[in-house]
Structures are given as structure tokens and as C-alpha cells.
Amino acid sequence: MATLYEIDAEIMACIDMETGEIIDAGKLEELEMEREAKIEGVALWYKNLLSDAEAYKAEKNSFAEKEKAAKNRAESLKRYLEDALGGDKFRTAKVSINYKRSESVQCENLGAVPKDYLVMAPSLDKTAVKQALKEGIEVPGCELLEKQNMQIK
Structure with missing residues (x-):
């Protein structure tokens, strides 16, 4: 054609x-x-x-x-x-459950946070706040929380 x-x-x-x-x-x-x-x-x-x-x-x-x-x-x-394990580890031949420690930033009062730790107003730069808190710098209205994250493999 x-x-x-x-x-x-x-x-x-x-x-x-x-x-x-x-x-x-x-x-x-x-x-x-x-x-x-x-x-x-x-x-x-x-x-x-x-x-x-x-x-x-x-x-x-x-x-x-x-x-x-x-x-x-x-x-x-x-x-x-x-909830069932309550933080306990669990292991069989087919599955392994353990916990990995992690840290996260919690901010109760965004208005109290210095501008150095804010990005694109008003949003918290959690990476900068976390670094400051780890270095011992106080960031008003923020704290560093430690968590246990379950990992299932």
C-alpha cells in the first residue's frame, strides 16, 4: 500500500x-x-x-x-x-524482627524557632534543627526525640 x-x-x-x-x-x-x-x-x-x-x-x-x-x-x-512485641526482638528461620534507633525533631511552637532554622517561611528545616540539637545548641520550641523503628526482614 x-x-x-x-x-x-x-x-x-x-x-x-x-x-x-x-x-x-x-x-x-x-x-x-x-x-x-x-x-x-x-x-x-x-x-x-x-x-x-x-x-x-x-x-x-x-x-x-x-x-x-x-x-x-x-x-x-x-x-x-x-504492639504485640512491645519492643522485644523476634526471630524464626523465615523472619527476623528487630529495632533500629533513630532520632526525629518535634516542634511544638514554630513561632519560637529562630529564623535560621526556618525554610520557605514558615517551614521548619528539621535537618538544621537536628544538627543544632545534637551539637548542644538550644532551639526554642524544639526537642530531639529518640525512636525505635521496627524492621522486618
Whole structure:
């Protein structure tokens, strides 16, 4: 099957360029029908591709919802295990549960925090506050909390 470019070239060959006279009317009519069919085919292909893209988007959104639901269920189970173990370690041949110490910054009064520790007003730069607190610098309204994070392997 010919391309639109090739069909257009053949149509032009059916017309005398100097006089504008049609050289082969039968072939010209046949080429014009072929051109219409080609344009229709390309337009339908375009519509199908857009339809496919919408279907992929819907499927992606469906998987994102399933992913979010699975992560939420996993976090719920993790909290359940934390409550059940109460900080105790657990180990079998198939699973190991232990705890890793971490630190986080808690700020009760953002208005009391010096501007040096704020980014894009008024948002707390927790990294800078954490570093300052670790160095023994007092940051009003903030404290360093130590946590035990459960790890399941």
C-alpha cells in the first residue's frame, strides 16, 4: 500500500502542470479514493492510540490505588506487631524482627524557632534543627526525640 506522499505524487502525475488538464481521469478518481481511505485509516489509528492511552492511564491509576491499599495494610500489620512485641526482638528461620534507633525533631511552637532554622517561611528545616540539637545548641520550641523503628526482614 502506498503512502500519502506517494499517492499525492501519483495524483500530480495525472494532471498536466502546464495546462491543468487531467491526463487520466480514471486513475485520478481511483487515487483520490485511495487517498481518502488512507487518511481515514490514519485518523482511525490515531483515535485507537488515544483510546489505548486512556486505558493505560486507567490501569495505572488502578494499580496505584492497589499499591496504596497494600502499603496501608502493611503499615497496619506493622503497628499490630509493634504492639504485640512491645519492643522485644523476634526471630524464626523465615523472619527476623528487630529495632533500629533513630532520632526525629518535634516542634511544638514554630513561632519560637529562630529564623535560621526556618525554610520557605514558615517551614521548619528539621535537618538544621537536628544538627543544632545534637551539637548542644538550644532551639526554642524544639526537642530531639529518640525512636525505635521496627524492621522486618
